[in-house]
Amino acid sequence: MDRRSFLRNSGFWTASVALGGLAACGSNEDSPATPAPQPATGSNWQFPQSVASGDPRADGILLWTRVIPASADAVASAPGAGDFSIRLIVTAADNAALIGTTIALTGALAVDSNIAVYARYDHTLRNKVSGLKANTEYFYQFVAGDIRSRVGRFRTAPAAGADVAELRFAFITCQDWTVNHWAGFESLANENIDFVVHLGDYIYETVGEAFQSGAVETRHDALVLPDGAFKSGTSGAKYATTLADYRYLYKKYRTDRRLQALHERMPFIATWDDHEFSDDCWQDAETYDNGTYDAGTGTGDNTHQTDRRRSANRAWFEFMPADVAYDETTTSFSNVRIYRDLPFGKLAHFVVTDERLYRADHVIPEATPGTGGTPLGSVGARYFVPADMIAAAEASKMSKVAAGSDSLAPVSMLGTTQRDWWKKTMSASPATWKLWCNEVSLLRMGLDGTAAVATLLSLLSVGTLTTNITTAAGTLGGDVAQASALVAATTAGADKTVATTAAAAIAAAIGASGDPVAAATSAGLTTTQANLAVTAYRASAAASGASAQATAGAQVIAFGYMKPDIIAKGAASSFVGGLAGALAPYFTRFLLNCDQWDGYNAERKHLMAHLKTNSIRNVVGLTGDLHSFHAGTVSDDFDATGAGTPVMVDFVTAGMSSDSWFKYFTDATTGSLLSTLVFSPLSVAVSGVGTIDINFNVFDYTLQRSAPTLDQLAEQARLPIRRALGAKGVTEADLDAKTNEALATLKSTPAFSGNLLGLATQLASLNSNPWIKHMVSDAQGYSLVTLKPDGMSCVFRQLNPLVGTTAPTTAVASSTSFTVARDVVAVTRVS
Incomplete structure (x- = not known):
């Protein structure tokens, strides 16, 4: 059905033409005006949802309001009020000071119309105004009897073919x-x-x-x-x-x-x-x-x-x-x-x-x-969908379309x-x-499940490897670096006796400025084992303190050897072990959200x-x-x-208030191994408040975010900490100071500065979606655009969280700006 046919069958549409002051009620511009109901009189009226405008064009706008008796409930329907008409006035005179007030508009009127209001449309009205001047600011107000609505404002669009220097x-x-x-x-x-x-x-x-x-x-x-x-x-x-x-x-x-x-x-x-x-x-x-x-x-x-x-x-x-x-x-x-x-x-x-x-x-x-015979549900059909499976299903549906018909019809979002x-x-x-x-x-928002699982299992192994290195150091006179080399070699399959001899040879060669890899192979290690052992030794020796040394060596082993082995062998890797059955379905490539365009x-x-x-x-x-x-x-x-x-x-853009994408994935993965790819639980002690708990967002690094510095990692915790402090009763006046105190504490904590920083770095190395240049999955906010002939800018405004159960006085927490140059398909972050 075309637009005019739609309008011809609609009883809920009115129009006003500027300058003439005529109102046509009913179907469309070509129909005779439908007589309006009797005008509203007296003062028993209210506009409980105020006023609104939409779809600015060069010659007009769509204006909206809802009007009911003042004695009626603001959100209940009031069929007993019947049908009536009210007045619409529009002026180009400057009434900016009156926006949002019920004071009468001043100045010459561009429109003065009587508009029908019908009970069957819940006493809402939509009036299309035409005949206005292009690129002009107007002010409008509805009048029911003696009662005026709040004043609204709109600007018409520039004329067709007009040069426009800027649009915001x-x-x-x-x-x-x-x-x-x-x-x-x-x-x-x-x-x-x-x-x-x-x-x-x-x-x-x-x-x-x-x-x-x-x-x-x-x-x-x-x-x-x-x-x-x-x-x-x-x-x-x-x-x-x-x-x-x-x-x-x-x-x-x-x-x-x-x-x-x-x-x-x-x-x-x-x-x-x-x-x-x-x-x-x-x-x-x-x-x-x-x-x-x-x-x-x-x-x-x-x-x-x-x-x-x-x-x-x-x-x-x-x-x-x-x-x-x-x-x-x-x-x-x-x-x-x-x-x-x-x-x-x-x-x-x-x-x-x-x-x-x-x-x-x-x-x-x-x-x-699914493979178990039960329905896939949303997971497997809309979310976390194997890429090969959805590609095959899409191709199958398209192949069954009759020749000459729209092959995209069964897999289309637009129709x-x-x-x-x-x-x-x-x-x-x-x-x-x-x-x-x-x-x-x-x-595209995908995830290589094999690489992700390999990263996950490697991360989980760091603790055990650290303990093994610490234990081995006790038998080597406390030499953590040498112990790291020993554990590295045995993890790569070397005999323990040979690995012990090789570790000592590596230490001696490095001390004498010799070739430690040659020394390790001469002691019986393979080239692969020797290279890993030497790398672990050097990383451990470069760290400060026995604990940090053991962790450094463990990370080299986990990510330098175990992770590549799992990526190469999948569920067959010995490092998957008893988890092979549970994790086998994840050794594939996934699309995270097939309700969006990835699914079409x-x-x-x-x-x-x-x-x-x-x-x-x-x-x-x-x-x-x-x-x-x-x-x-x-x-x-x-x-x-x-x-x-x-x-x-x-x-x-993020939602204005809806809970974040990160929150959804946190809830979905809590209690499972996959949670490590989404969040990391943190506890921070804050003076006068006690301990606060947050789920630190690592989901962004899993999907696409560059490896952070320690300061960047800490800054990412600012809003979650602020939210947690607000929930604990900290006043808004004290939030900044207490948040900064918590961030300083975090940065000095090895679990944050070492383990979590390492986790974020490893997840970022997945480089899952390189076409995504910026991502913040735990946010509420809005976005601003400034458009010019030679380029555009887009600013993401991220909002501060609740202060307990009160909206923050300062709504915007941070702004991130991007530019797009004319004729260049690229996004550049500028701040």
Whole structure:
């Protein structure tokens, strides 16, 4: 259905034309105006969710509000209020001082319209204003009887073909009401920007989920769905299932004054992700359970909930200020089209996609039986998926498509129609910068399981090797370096007697400035054994103190010999030992998140090939979903030799409040061997406070982060320590001092300066995803973009954590800046 047909079937759309002051209610520009209901009168009115604007264009904007009787509850529906009309006024006169107040606007009016408000749309209204001047700041206000809404502001887009020197905006995502805090909205409202791109997860459909059990600011009370369905059995977490549920969530979220203030000051360009309907959804299917599996066809399917999907669609349309098409008459779940594009002169072109409503099922359905015959579940289908398995499944699905049909259809995220639109839009865009408002990450996020397990087992062996070296030193007169050489040789298979003789020969040769390797081979070691023993000896001798010497020697043995042996032999390595059975499935290459573009690789390659073949430059992804900060380049084929050719850049912003990606992996791996690849438990004593415990993030090094210095490692602990101190009751005024004290203590602790620094260094050596140039997986925050004809900058603003159950007074903890030069597919960190 095309846009005009959508509008023709929608009863929830009004328009105002500047200067004429006329309001057309109903279907579209070509229809006669529908008579408006009687005007609201008196003072019994309120605007409980304030006002909002969206999708700025050169000649107009979409304006939104909700108005109900003052006696009604702010988040309950008020059908008894009936239908009525209110007034909309818009002016270009400077009313900046009035933003967020209910004081009457001043100045000549560009728009003065009567707008219908209908009970059947929960008394929300969406009014499209046209006929405005390009690149102009306007102020607007709604009036119901004697009551005025707060004043809102927006700026129209530059005219088509206009030269634009600079454009500033933010992009945000993932704002869970039930965890952490929303101080970031207040900070963002004070940034020098013109609009906000929202990449989805504006609401979370669940209440009481495990990931929503963390600390939350007290100003956010508990959510209570009007209806709701239990996710499992008759107790525990619930999810939104009716229109009333979804409406309630939008209304409740929008009662937060900080989010209201942001909407009042900035237009939004919004899309959705999964939680506006259901976690990791596709089309009208939920993925809370594994679904069903058909052994005859070898395919799986999830539970389809068409009515629930339609309710989610309608609530989003009612409450988000987006100029999109919606059809309330069809019975299809695909009754809204939110993919669209917005040009900003010759400088920028925003291409907004919908990556949920048209996507095919995950390439490997959750119900697919694993080697044990039980369903894979989310792990193995969506998360931690063997790369070879998903590649084979994708190829199999594509091979079964009839000749002449869309071979990408069964493995597509965008769907055929939207994909063709995306390609045409990108090809035809005259703008310098093409900004793809993209819900899920385009960056490959893989892990070589063999190298990771080898690193893990080597790390675990350091303690035992250190003990063995210390014990051997006791028989060698306390000579730890010589003991390190002895243990190194025996670990590599040498006879102990021969190794003892060789260790002494190495010591003598080094003391006489001779050739220690030759001395060791003359004593009976192989060349491999001799080289390892000499390296261990030198590393141990260079350390200060017996304990550090033993650890240094142990690390050489673990990472210089054991790790390469495990990588070469896999589960057959003698160093895997009794863990071979448990770890055997991990000796392969994995993709960590196949709900994102890694799970739809064929279509990603197709889109990237389109950019490359047609020389479409300066494409930048603005991405949400992942609850972490990432910056990197996207290749035409990550599976090609050398990982292919970079064709675009992707910036992934952390969630505004949702718990981090790191937190999810920490919870998932706690109690297993794999936890060593994700976090390291630390305890720190702080005067006047006691001992605080944190899980130090090493996940970033496992996936892609450079080896740190000691100072860099300590700085990474700052916010987790601050969070832990706040939870202990330390006031915000004392947090910096106490945090610095804890960091100084950590840096002087061998377990941190030695063991943890070594761990981070070893994990960084995996070099898992070299195209990712920056990653912080344990973060909340937002991102700012400054766009110019010759380049762009992107700043990641990371937020301070809760102070107990109170949002921090200073919201922003740190900022990290990047640049992208025009016509260069690369990300450069500048601070």
